[in-house]
Amino acid sequence: MLNSKSTCLRQKITIMKNKIIIIFLLFLSASCSESFLDNAPEDSLVVDNYYNTNEQVMSAGSPLYGYPWFYFNEKFLICVGDNYSGNSTGTYSDIAQFTLFSVNQGNQFATEGWDALYNVIGTANTLLHNLDTKVSADVDEEVIEAVRGEAYFMRATAYFYLVRTWGAVPIIHDMSQYNAEADVYRNTVEDIYTFILNDYNNAVSRVPVQRADSDAGRVIQSACNAMMAKVYLTLKDYTNAKAKAELVINSGIHGLLDNYGDVFHPRNNNSRESIFALQWVANQGWGTQNVSQAYLAASPKLTNAGDGWGTFQPSIDFQNAYEAGDLRRHETIMEPGDFYPDLVTSEGGYTVPSAGMTSTIAGWRKYVVGSKDEWADVGFMSTNLNTNIMRYAEVLLIHAEAILGSSASTTDSKALESFNAVRKRAGLANKASLTFDDILQERRMELAVEGKYWYDLARMDRTKALAILSNQERGDYNDGDYNDIITRKVTPSAGDFLLPIPGSEADLNPLLLEEPVPFDFNN
Incomplete structure (x- = not known):
């Protein structure tokens, strides 16, 4: 045929x-x-x-x-x-x-x-x-x-x-x-x-092992090893996942930035935390730019470019998933009363309105660069902010999970060192032992809006994944009232x-x- x-x-x-x-x-x-x-x-x-x-x-x-x-x-x-x-x-x-x-x-x-x-x-x-x-x-x-x-x-x-x-x-x-x-x-x-x-x-x-500054962002060996670590983790080949993750960790090339929010600003494109990222050029023609800000920013005031539509909104379930004191919250979602001195700088900063920004009240902060007042390379549906595909924080979490493997829990010092490095930056207390649920939760909050969580759910025990998905609140708040939820819970099937x-x-x-x-x- x-x-x-x-x-x-x-x-x-x-x-x-x-x-x-x-x-x-x-x-x-x-x-x-x-x-x-x-x-x-x-x-x-x-x-x-x-x-x-x-x-x-x-x-x-x-x-x-x-x-x-x-x-x-x-x-x-x-x-x-x-x-x-x-x-x-x-x-x-x-x-x-x-x-x-x-x-x-x-x-x-x-x-x-x-x-x-x-x-x-x-x-x-x-x-x-x-x-x-x-x-x-x-x-x-x-x-x-x-x-x-x-x-x-x-x-x-x-x-x-x-x-x-x-x-x-x-x-x-x-x-x-x-x-x-x-x-x-x-x-x-x-x-x-x-x-x-x-x-x-x-x-x-x-x-090559490393690149010249003029070629920063091009693939190096640690990018290959990091991606292979993730493939092996997906295949539940924990031995090889651990080995590949350790090649990246021990290379000495990469590390976490001090502040979580700094990872998602174009001034830090191809920083030490970036292992592989898509590279974009702003205002040079359709298809060469990053358009994420246009759909994630929940107010046109944030971009002052004719976009900022709030097309994507943080779910109620995601908002409720944060631990108290998680510093990533302010840098990932924007909630009533939150102040951002680095946005709408022409007016001295931006305070999220008390009525919220969207039907789920919160809006996304992550991948929102701002207007030309904050970064010259901003245009209508256009920034030059990289899209993270693999960064060092994820390698650390892969490493911890690979050591855990199929065990119910682990107190392995190397697993805890990698895992707690991510939590420390987030302002959270160290854990003394780890379970898969701990790692899944940490991955969810660390890697939100980076296109990761679905693939984590899809590779885990199917019955457990279905239970997690079926209990999520995917609805809206009624007229901005936190006490009045228009509930929407959806039960997927194995075929989904x-x-x-x-x-x-x-x-x-x-x-x-x-x-x-x-x-x-x-x-």
Whole structure:
């Protein structure tokens, strides 16, 4: 059985789009020089003539950090990671589907997430092909291999999100698959994870241990090890998860920033706490910027840019999950009476109104940069704030959980050291022993609005996860009254732990509805 011609045409168009994206972003950044995203050479931007110097090859890897990920970051990551998990809510129809466990095949943001992740894969595949076929003999092998490692890393990361969100999906890894004769089936979950780990191992053997300041934010070995630690944790391979996390911890490269809120300000992009983050350029054209502030800021006064819509709101359940004294609360959600001297600075700061900001009263603070008065690189639906995919605090929590493993509790000193380092910054007391529930709670509060909590619930005991989700309050406060809740509790089913394959994809390629097949690792 062959795929339809329309499917093949779509795949070929995707490849062309990826090449155009590379040229577009390189051209876009030619006039700037603040980061590796802005270091395109000034000579020919034609792909076939592009891979002639070390600088050109390095620049060819830069688009992997932003544009292909745009619609993944725009709404999908929060919809799945935080709305689906009960951290966040939203009333817009396709967002509400995540809150209500009613995501269907036509959901706009699920489809955009699928498309974006395969766009990342297509961009990585195109780059790997070009590195094999178009590079001049004048380019240093070390440079070629470092960029090749970046492509492997990005492809692995995209597949890690795909397999956890949709389960069995097609492994597209070679240009020969983008033609009219190729059948595209889904591959087994087990083989996808093997493929992911192979790609991360291919990356870690090629990328450098550290980068120059001009290349801060590009993938280094600790990013590969951190992501592998998380993959192994997901697979319950605690021995390897611990070993990979300890490679990052013992590298001496990373550490926690002193103040939690500082992690989420663009002045601290690519700080010592950042291990892998998506990189954005503000006010340079649609698809290159971070739009999160537009949807998270709950008042247009905060941004003074025509956005600040409060599209995503902290759920009542999430608000009630904080321990007393948690310093992260003020830096994550904005509640009546809270004062922020670093926002609306033209008026001396911002105090949250007594009536609240949204139907859940609170608004999100995290990833809200403010207006041009606070940060020059702010525009309508546009900031240059990085999107955290992996940071050091999460590695510490992975390390603690890997030591706990399948035990009911642990008093291991190394597990406690890693875990309590995160709590200390949050102003919370040390714990003398740890359970999985302790770690799950800490991950929820530390990593909120970073698209993590759903994937934590999905990898735990299914009966326990269903009980947690069924008891969450996903409703609203009635007219800003804390004592009057319009309750909304939703009971998911076991089938809700994977999203349906987007209908537009299944229509184009009915083979996606067939049973998954093993992947041929020898091909």
